Amino acid sequence: MKPKTEITIPDEILKEIEAYSKAENITLNEFVIWALGEKVGELRGRRGVKDLTRINMNPSIEKPVADKSQQTPANIKRLLKAEEVAKYLRISKSGAYHLLKTGEIPVVRIGTAVRVREEDLEKFVLNSKG
8 A cells, every 4th residue: 555645735725625525525535636637637638648547536527528529639729718718727707708808818719709729828827927
C-alpha cells in the first residue's frame, strides 16, 4: 500500500470543494480524487495521449457520450461558448460574459454568435496573475 500524501488546501477552496462534494452526494476525498482524475485526463487529452485511464468515483457526474462521431480529435482546437468558458474557469456565466465583453479574453464572432478559441482561453489562464 502506498503512503498517504498530505496536501494543504486553502480554506476558500476547501469550502467550495465541500459544497461540490455535498451536491454530488460523495465524500470530500472521493470528490478530490475524481477532480484530480478529470484534470489529469484533460491534460493528457491536450497532449494527445491515448488510452486514458480516468477515475470515476460517481458515474452520475459524467454524462455518457452517445455518439463518438461528435467527439473532436485532441489536435483540433474547439470554439467555446461563454458557458463553457465559465465552466472551465469555474466562474459564473456573468463573469465569463464580462471577460469576453471587455476583451480580456479574445472572441471570434460568427454572425451573432460569440465564441472563444481554446488556445486564447489557455493563454488567458497562463498570463493571469494570481
